């Protein structure tokens with residue numbers, strides 16, 4: 062059985078608008094901080110197609126045109142005010158004319174230059190150009206960037222699987238929607254002559270559209286070998302609604318890549334720390 066995705070149709074279905082480098086949107090750059098935070102060179106990356114370039118607190122960043130972060134992105138963290146912090150939060154060196162304050166773009170805390178010297182893309186916040194990141198945030202940012210560069214692309218591109226339903230299975234396309242909010246399962250039809258699969262354009266083609274934020278588990282299932290000795294291992298996606306969806310494919314590598322990609326997506330979704338620590342909470346903590 063061939064499992065060729067009709068990419069012409071997929072491209073049309075998931076077409077993105079051209080990016081538009083409109084400036085502005087998040088307010089003025091000078092926000093009362095006198096830290097030595099560097100200006101970020103302009104330009105950005107055309108790879109962020111479909112997003113707009115805006116000025117965030119920490120430099121230029123790409124955002125969705127509606128300025129609503131995708132489930133994988135975060136709002137910019139609140140920046141710790143210069144006046145609340147007289148020493149580097151990592152090495153405790155006192156700030157002075159010679160020891161300047163620098164904000165980590167990922168956590169918003171204040172550090173001396175050497176404790177905040179790593180310059181990395183922070184893709185989760187939309188920064189495509191390198192910005193300052195503290196030592197504690199560096200490994201987290203590198204892992205997040207890896208998700209955006211590799212694993213997010215796998216689920217955005219989509220792939221053909223068999224969706225198990227009781228004792229039978231139907232060919233489907235599993236793909237993250239262009240808004241990055243939903244995992245969409247679309248039924249495919251198989252051409253009886255060429256065995257090629259394409260999207261069934263009948264109204265019942267979309268089997269399910271599941272919010273990615275409702276994903277709670279990605280589980281691999283080991284199957285007993287069939288009479289021919291083939292073992293069709295599957296993976297199961299479980300959602301907070303209680304719904305479970307079991308998928309298989311003949312290509313072991315495809316299954317492994319998808320299992321890893323979906324688990325990495327889950328890891329990013331489960332670590333939404335800034336939502337829980339808004340700037341007001343940080344200010345209260347400083348007052349203690």
Ligand SMILES: [Zn+2]
Nearest residue numbers: 149152173176
């Ligand atoms: Zn320091």
Ligand SMILES: [Zn+2]
Nearest residue numbers: 165168195198
């Ligand atoms: Zn940090």
